[in-house]
Amino acid sequence: MSNKERSNYIHSVDAGLIRFNRRTKNVEILIIKREKAPYEGQWALPGIVINGDIPDTSIEMALSRLLHSSKVGLEPKYMEQVETVGNGTRDPRCWSSSTFYLALIDDTYVIEGEKKFVNLNDVAGDKFPLAFDHNLLVRKIRDRLLSKSLYSSLPLLTLPDLFTTTDAIEVFSSVLDRPVIKTSMRQRLLKMAESGYVTETQEKVKPAMGRPQSLYQNLKRTEIYLFDRCFEQ
Amino acid sequence: MSNKERSNYIHSVDAGLIRFNRRTKNVEILIIKREKAPYEGQWALPGIVINGDIPDTSIEMALSRLLHSSKVGLEPKYMEQVETVGNGTRDPRCWSSSTFYLALIDDTYVIEGEKKFVNLNDVAGDKFPLAFDHNLLVRKIRDRLLSKSLYSSLPLLTLPDLFTTTDAIEVFSSVLDRPVIKTSMRQRLLKMAESGYVTETQEKVKPAMGRPQSLYQNLKRTEIYLFDRCFEQ
DNA sequence: TAAATAGTGTCTATTAGACAATATGTA
DNA sequence: TACATATTGTCTAATAGACACTATTTA
Numbered sequence: 291m292s293n294k295e296r297s298n299y300i301h302s303v304d305a306g307l308i309r310f311n312r313r314t315k316n317v318e319i320l321i322i323k324r325e326k327a328p329y330e331g332q333w334a335l336p337g338i339v340i341n342g343d344i345p346d347t348s349i350e351m352a353l354s355r356l357l358h359s360s361k362v363g364l365e366p367k368y369m370e371q372v373e374t375v376g377n378g379t380r381d382p383r384c385w386s387s388s389t390f391y392l393a394l395i396d397d398t399y400v401i402e403g404e405k406k407f408v409n410l411n412d413v414a415g416d417k418f419p420l421a422f423d424h425n426l427l428v429r430k431i432r433d434r435l436l437s438k439s440l441y442s443s444l445p446l447l448t449l450p451d452l453f454t455t456t457d458a459i460e461v462f463s464s465v466l467d468r469p470v471i472k473t474s475m476r477q478r479l480l481k482m483a484e485s486g487y488v489t490e491t492q493e494k495v496k497p498a499m500g501r502p503q504s505l506y507q508n509l510k511r512t513e514i515y516l517f518d519r520c521f522e523q
Numbered sequence: 524m525s526n527k528e529r530s531n532y533i534h535s536v537d538a539g540l541i542r543f544n545r546r547t548k549n550v551e552i553l554i555i556k557r558e559k560a561p562y563e564g565q566w567a568l569p570g571i572v573i574n575g576d577i578p579d580t581s582i583e584m585a586l587s588r589l590l591h592s593s594k595v596g597l598e599p600k601y602m603e604q605v606e607t608v609g610n611g612t613r614d615p616r617c618w619s620s621s622t623f624y625l626a627l628i629d630d631t632y633v634i635e636g637e638k639k640f641v642n643l644n645d646v647a648g649d650k651f652p653l654a655f656d657h658n659l660l661v662r663k664i665r666d667r668l669l670s671k672s673l674y675s676s677l678p679l680l681t682l683p684d685l686f687t688t689t690d691a692i693e694v695f696s697s698v699l700d701r702p703v704i705k706t707s708m709r710q711r712l713l714k715m716a717e718s719g720y721v722t723e724t725q726e727k728v729k730p731a732m733g734r735p736q737s738l739y740q741n742l743k744r745t746e747i748y749l750f751d752r753c754f755e756q
Numbered sequence: 757t758a759a760a761t762a763g764t765g766t767c768t769a770t771t772a773g774a775c776a777a778t779a780t781g782t783a
Numbered sequence: 784t785a786c787a788t789a790t791t792g793t794c795t796a797a798t799a800g801a802c803a804c805t806a807t808t809t810a
Contacts, residue, residue, distance in 0.1 A: 299534070
């Protein structure tokens with residue numbers, strides 16, 4: 291397919307790569323600086339054109355190609371398609387659709403080049419403008435993360451394999467934007483341990499002050515555990 | 524865009540229109556007989572090409588065009604995008620994507636022409652083969668309906684505005700494919716009434732035998748109520 | 757009165773939330 | 784010892800599930 295023919299209709303895949311910064315306690319999303327027009331030099335979600343100049347066998351393979359490209363270069367622990375938006379106005383070139391994903395990674399990755407992690411809520415709340423309608427996409431990605439975090443273990447996939455109860459409490463509190471009760475979190479980890487999703491290791495972490503923390507290990511890295519009940523809204 | 528150019532890539536929108544047949548207690552999906560190649564004369568989900576020979580301003584408008592066309596001609600009470608699948612093999616003509624929706628309607632509609640409602644689980648379980656990969660799409664639509672029915676009022680939108688507790692129990696039991704306890708359902712309807720989603724009317728329905736049934740009325744027709752807890756799996 | 761179906765009351769189990777009590781570390 | 788933090792235990796509230804009991808209709 292030549293560029294001329296393709297210019298009639300573009301279908302892209304965009305990735306919302308979310309991490310939890312344990313130092314700042316912020317939930318962050320990866321954005322990259324666009325190298326080409328339109329919106330050259332502006333920040334945007336990483337994305338590629340599906341089956342454009344480079345052929346793809348499927349949308350999933352296009353997503354994989356994006357994640358392995360220099361635009362991203364990270365290995366997510368979890369991926370989930372959120373939605374497809376398509377209309378005649380979102381891209382100045384032509385009618386276009388975007389199939390976009392929620393992807394979770396831990397905060398041990400070091401990124402290089404013209405990309406950075408920024409606060410998720412800032413982007414979702416339009417405080418940080420992105421190219422195209424990407425602020426809208428980020429809002430939908432944030433909403434999906436939030437609603438699923440009420441009744442599943444999803445946020446734990448932003449933590450490294452080994453994590454403490456405090457890590458879990460902090461990431462849930464940040465994602466849900468409200469305090470999470472310690473005993474509730476411990477009960478949930480207990481249920482997950484019974485079902486083989488996590489295991490309590492014998493190792494301990496010694497903080498600067500206070501009693502050592504138990505270390506949990508995530509076992510089923512790509513599956514999420516569904517709880518019977520929601521955290522309160 | 525000419526047919527020749529479009530033949531390089533097709534993006535269609537397909538609709539999974541679900542109803543609950545109160546007479547047979549079956550959850551059913553609408554399928555239509557294809558009038559054109561490929562798969563001419565075979566059964567398939569109703570669908571149209573987005574922005575093909577007929578221009579569309581957005582995917583949602585394309586869905587609206589599909590629902591108002593002679594292929595469907597029904598007014599759903601609820602619509603939700605499920606997913607987009609796209610690859611080079613699902614359509615014999617070319618690389619193609621389908622953005623498909625879950626839509627709910629009540630069983631008061633009378634349909635005409637080359638279309639019919641068939642048992643949802645039969646189609647999802649490949650007992651009833653459809654054109655393209657539509658059995659897979661139906662499976663994904665069924666799974667979405669099932670998982671959302673565990674913690675929301677979604678199945679009630681397949682009932683007419685006025686319905687009885689027994690209607691509610693029957694549709695939940697059919698969708699979840701397991702008995703639903705009467706008191707649990709009544710409690711949930713009570714919660715929905717407190718939140719203004721339904722109201723208990725003063726009217727009664729008199730069955731052939733037995734005590735008259737109270738009639739509930741659905742108030743917020745397009746919103747779904749989210750319960751704090753799931754029905755057990 | 758008998759049968760059928762609707763609706764109510766009560767008990768148990770589960771789990772989120774709140775908070776007190778205890779344990780284990782550092783300075 | 785004083786302080787900080789982790790962990791455990793106990794109580795309450797909400798709600799699904801189970802089941803018995805009562806209410807209202809027709810035949």
